[in-house]
Each structure stands twice: as C-alpha cells, then as structure tokens.
Amino acid sequence: MTSALLDTEEQRALRAAVAALGARYGREYFTTVTREGRHTDELWAEAGKLGYLGVNLPTAHGGGGAGMRELSIVLEELGAQGCPLLMLVVSPAICGSVIARFGTDSQQQRWLPGLAAGTLKMAFGITEPDAGSNSHRITTTARRDAATGDWLLTGRKIYISGVDIADATLIVGRTEDARTGRLKPCLFIVDRDAPGFHRQLIPMELAAPEKQFELVMDDVRLPADALVGDEDAGLLQLFAGLNPERIMTAAFALGMGRYALGRAVDYARTRTVWKSPIGAHQAVAHPLAQAHIDLELAALMTAKAAHLHDSGDDAGAGEAANMAKYAAAEANIRAVDQAVHTLGGNGLTTEYGLASLLNAARVARIAPVSREMILNYVSHQSLGLPKSY
Structure with a gap:
C-alpha cells in the first residue's frame, strides 16, 4: 500500500514478517476457528512469542518500545491475510496504552509483560x-x-x-x-x-x-x-485509550478491505465469460479501482493519526484518529461490497469466504463510535460549528 512508503526500514520489515505469519494461517484457519466456536489461540500465541502483540508497549515490561503505528501495522497485515484479531484493538492498544501511561508500578508489572507476550488478555x-x-x-x-x-x-x-x-x-x-x-x-x-x-x-x-x-x-x-x-484525571486517561481504539479500528478495517479487494482482483483477472477476463470490462474494473483508491487514502490518514499519537499530540491525534476510523470504515464497506458483487453468486458461497465479511465490515462503521458521531466531532471540533445537543 502507499502508506507503506511512509514506513521506516524497521516498519517495512515488521509489515513483511507479520504478513508472512498471517499467510501461514490464512482465512481458512480463521473461518474454521469461528465455525467451531473456538478462538484464534494458536495465532495469538505465536504472534505474542514473535513480539508482535506488544510492539507498542515499553521495553522495560517486555514490549517492543515502538508505538501505535507499529501495532496498527500488525493488525492491518493480519487482516489483509484474512485473520483480523479484534482483541488487538482492546488488549494491547486500549488497555496496554492506558496502563503503560497511567498505571501504577505494580499495575504495570502485573499486566504489561503478559499483555505483550499474549499470555494475558484484557x-x-x-x-x-x-x-x-x-x-x-x-x-x-x-x-x-x-x-x-x-x-x-x-x-x-x-x-x-x-x-x-x-x-x-x-x-x-x-x-x-x-x-x-x-x-x-x-x-x-x-x-x-x-x-x-x-x-x-x-x-x-x-x-x-x-x-x-x-x-x-x-x-x-x-x-x-x-x-x-x-x-x-479520568477523562485524560480515558481519551488516552480511545485514540488508540480508533486508530486500531481503522487498521482493522483496512486489513479486511485489502483482503476482500485482493480476492476480487484475483477473480476478475481470471474469470472469463466472453472473450476476455471480466476485469477487462470497465464496469468491473473501475469500482475495484475506486475501492483501492479509497483504501489507500484511508491508510494515509491512519498513518497520520498513529504518528500524531506516538509523538504525544493528543489533540491532533484525536481529530486524525476519528477521521481515519471514518475513512477506513467507509472504504472497507465499499471494498467488501464490491468484492462480493464482482464474484456474483460465488461471492455468497462459503468457498470464497467473502459473504461473511458483509456483516463484519459494518463493525468498524458502528463501533467504537458511529459514523454520525464522528461527523458531529469533526463539525464541532474541526469546523467550529455549533452543537444541536
């Protein structure tokens, strides 16, 4: 993705390594675990051992000492391989960030090493x-x-x-x-x-x-x-967790959107009905191109939000994180919808595994804050317009 051009050498290496881990498990693993009522314990444990779950947490407590940019890369790349780990949003991002920043010494010693290693969840x-x-x-x-x-x-x-x-x-x-x-x-x-x-x-x-x-x-x-x-200091501590939540929700949506788009593009390249693959027809190609553009733009805003958060700009991060979450959620929904549409009837089959994303894609639009409340935030905080409530 274009946002990867903003990555440091270390971040590019992280992105590639996490993508490789996700590919070894893949969408089939994720859907099988879900269907059987189990959890992604194997993937979670391996990601923890490799240091990916705690990449944002302090080195003094077993973390990687990096930031939300790195953790968002982990979630995005796992999602792009069909394995979006929702607990990454909650455990190391929200809870880990709050405890690392505001927790007592005993709280940090009790929880952060386990959150980083994946042996504890919150x-x-x-x-x-x-x-x-x-x-x-x-x-x-x-x-x-x-x-x-x-x-x-x-x-x-x-x-x-x-x-x-x-x-x-x-x-x-x-x-x-x-x-x-x-x-x-x-x-x-x-x-x-x-x-x-x-x-x-x-x-x-x-x-x-x-x-x-x-x-x-x-x-x-x-x-x-x-x-x-x-x-x-409750409000300050609360928002220290909510900004990472929005950034990571954006990463969750980006990964899912990239996965769906990738499946659709592969299908459009090879599926032939008339003389050429369906991807040669602009009615199929243009919506996929638009979905790609939307995801790329959302990824750039997500990178900006993570950068502001990691640099300590809470106010700037609040605005950018809300925008990133909004943009990524909308881009994800359009990408998933267009992917299913591109495959036609196959898009609704278990074999291709896209139909289940129609509901899942809406999670990022609804949670942790609705698109309408983000528009309220932007209109009030960014544009200075009056409130109606």
Missing part, C-alpha cells in the same frame, strides 16, 4: 445500555468502603468484546467528587472471576471468534489499587 468496558455515545450518561459507579478503603463497583455494560477470554476487564466507571458532588470518570481493573462480576453472552448475527457480552456488576469489591492512575 477487555475494555465502556458502553452501557443507556449510555452509548454519550459517556456523560454512564451510570456505573464506584464508591469507597470507608472501613477498608476498597472500592465497590455497581453497574452494567453492554457489547463488551472477549470478556470470556480476558483475564480482566478495564471498566470505565464514575466516582463522586468530594468537593462538587459531581460524578467523574475513573478506570478500574476488574478480574474476570471477581465476586459479583457477571457476564451474559449476547447472540450476534456476526461470524467472529470474539464474542460480545453484557456485564452486570453488583457491588463488586475491588482493592484500592484497582483504580488506574489518578482519580482526578
């Missing part, structure tokens, strides 16, 4: 039934037990990925400000088996190894050191 819980895009309506609350100093966490979360395979979940809750009485966001690490921490599988019309869950927390007792970072 989920991320922010969305609630009545608080989707409006984080100000989050009702999950934490209160201090005056006698012990423990936290008591109560609330609900919904559409939380991979809770069943995660060792803990980084939960976004709210605590009361002693001075103002207002609730402020805070982040808590909740072990999977904590008493009162319940999960319920959400049936989804989506073929993916990672499952979605509703969480119910009923006075979950957490030690004082379950709080990540400073109680008064």
